[in-house]
Amino acid sequence: MERGSALLTDRSALNTIRACYQCAKCTSGCPVAALDPGYNPRRFLRLAAIGEEEAVLRDGKLWYCLACFTCQERCPEEARPAEVLLALKNLACERGFAPAALLAAARLVAADGRLYNIDEFHNEYREDEGLPALDEETGILGKLLALTGLQGRLEG
Amino acid sequence: MTVQRYALFLGCNVPVRNLGYELAARRVAEALGIELVDLPGFRCCGYPLKALDSYAALLVAAHNLCQAEAAGLPIVTLCNACSGTLTEADLELKEDAALRERVNQDLARVDLHYQGTTQVRHFLRVLDNEIGWEASRGRISRPLDNLHIAVHYGCHYFRPTRVFHSYGAEPREDAEAPAALDRLVAATGAINVSYDGRNDCCGGGLLGLRPDLAQEQAGRKVREVQRRGADALLVACPTCGLNFSNSQPADQELTILYFPQLLGLALGLDPDELGLELNQIPADGLREKLGV
Ligand code: SF4
Numbered sequence: 260m261e262r263g264s265a266l267l268t269d270r271s272a273l274n275t276i277r278a279c280y281q282c283a284k285c286t287s288g289c290p291v292a293a294l295d296p297g298y299n300p301r302r303f304l305r306l307a308a309i310g311e312e313e314a315v316l317r318d319g320k321l322w323y324c325l326a327c328f329t330c331q332e333r334c335p336e337e338a339r340p341a342e343v344l345l346a347l348k349n350l351a352c353e354r355g356f357a358p359a360a361l362l363a364a365a366r367l368v369a370a371d372g373r374l375y376n377i378d379e380f381h382n383e384y385r386e387d388e389g390l391p392a393l394d395e396e397t398g399i400l401g402k403l404l405a406l407t408g409l410q411g412r413l414e415g
Numbered sequence: 416m417t418v419q420r421y422a423l424f425l426g427c428n429v430p431v432r433n434l435g436y437e438l439a440a441r442r443v444a445e446a447l448g449i450e451l452v453d454l455p456g457f458r459c460c461g462y463p464l465k466a467l468d469s470y471a472a473l474l475v476a477a478h479n480l481c482q483a484e485a486a487g488l489p490i491v492t493l494c495n496a497c498s499g500t501l502t503e504a505d506l507e508l509k510e511d512a513a514l515r516e517r518v519n520q521d522l523a524r525v526d527l528h529y530q531g532t533t534q535v536r537h538f539l540r541v542l543d544n545e546i547g548w549e550a551s552r553g554r555i556s557r558p559l560d561n562l563h564i565a566v567h568y569g570c571h572y573f574r575p576t577r578v579f580h581s582y583g584a585e586p587r588e589d590a591e592a593p594a595a596l597d598r599l600v601a602a603t604g605a606i607n608v609s610y611d612g613r614n615d616c617c618g619g620g621l622l623g624l625r626p627d628l629a630q631e632q633a634g635r636k637v638r639e640v641q642r643r644g645a646d647a648l649l650v651a652c653p654t655c656g657l658n659f660s661n662s663q664p665a666d667q668e669l670t671i672l673y674f675p676q677l678l679g680l681a682l683g684l685d686p687d688e689l690g691l692e693l694n695q696i697p698a699d700g701l702r703e704k705l706g707v
């Protein structure tokens with residue numbers, strides 16, 4: 260089904276993999292690679308470029324990417340490594356490899372319109388602190404998300 | 416003085432977990448003649464959906480843009496993720512007619528229509544570019560000359576720079592090396608403490624999956640800032656603030672301040688009105704130093 264395809268806005272980013280010449284400037288500036296030597300954005304781009312994206316999609320470490328965009332700002336070529344990783348995460352999600360914690364957060368957004376639900380109790384607390392109460396949930400995001408490909412993943 | 420009006424986009428974190436930030440932003444806006452309007456209908460910006468399904472995130476962001484369009488107001492945000500997500504969505508929808516058409520087909524199902532008539536700005540950029548520090552400078556009644564402040568912008572305040580450049584959010588062309596917080600610190604009279612890696616990520620993006628790594632990353636910055644002798648680390652994003660606050664040893668705490676709190680102190684506002692007590696890390700040491 261074309262509707263709700265996750266790659267709608269990212270297809271152009273995936274094409275930039277071809278510009279990557281494996282200089283590794285992305286990995287050498289990546290904060291996650293500095294914390295965990297097993298995480299390597301350059302390698303993810305390499306695997307995707309040679310048609311081994313399946314290995315990337317199944318690698319749980321793909322989700323460690325902070326989307327901090329440091330790599331993309333450093334890349335000397337026209338590759339967009341951070342956006343490529345985002346597109347690969349979208350593909351991994353379509354395949355059912357998204358981490359449970361992220362899906363759980365998305366379910367909250369679909370159900371409550373926010374990551375942290377705002378109820379009467381919390382609004383009273385806000386008013387005690389001198390802040391206005393916020394409007395109650397209408398269910399509109401749930402309706403919108405039902406139109407996208409994400410809905411199936413949230414149910415599954 | 417003409418009053419500037421903005422729709423205040425709070426997002427998910429600020430109105431629940433960063434009330435001090437919100438309180439200070441509202442008080443400072445009031446003091447500077449900026450009207451922040453609370454619109455019913457604003458929801459999650461869409462950021463938490465982006466890694467799962469970029470189109471879903473775009474649709475949710477577009478829904479929020481529609482709320483501001485209906486009120487005829489530009490949007491001001493306090494969170495870097497909200498700022499980045501809404502800016503990118505607005506940019507993509509303004510530039511890509513086919514995408515706009517498709518999003519509008521979906522929005523029609525909930526009786527909304529995106530037109531492209533609003534604008535998105537981080538509150539820090541509003542102060543930096545639209546109000547200007549000169550306006551604040553004239554009102555500084557409590558110069559902070561004895562405070563040592565280090566600044567942290569947070570990734571999505573300025574990266575990807577391509578987005579903020581194309582959107583016209585950075586007229587000063589300092590997208591790659593942001594300086595708004597530095598200008599704020601200078602306006603308050605405080606001493607700006609430089610440190611290595613100040614444009615590095617706080618690590619907050621890993622809080623859901625690997626909190627240990629997120630805290631290790633934040634802890635590195637906190638230690639570096641402490642080593643340089645700063646009284647506080649100044650932030651512009653609720654996630655950065657929370658991650659820095661939760662990544663510290665209890666016996667050697669570094670005060671984390673949200674930028675409107677620092678400005679509010681310099682403007683002479685009552686510290687209790689700036690929500691300092693609501694921050695995760697008590698600002699007692701800083702208040703003592705200022706004698707307030
Ligand atoms: S910095 Fe750019 S060109 Fe170099 S390896 Fe990374 S993505 Fe490829």
Ligand code: SF4
Nearest residue numbers: 289324325327328330
């Ligand atoms: S965007 Fe991801 S891969 Fe790139 S530097 Fe940041 S954490 Fe590393």
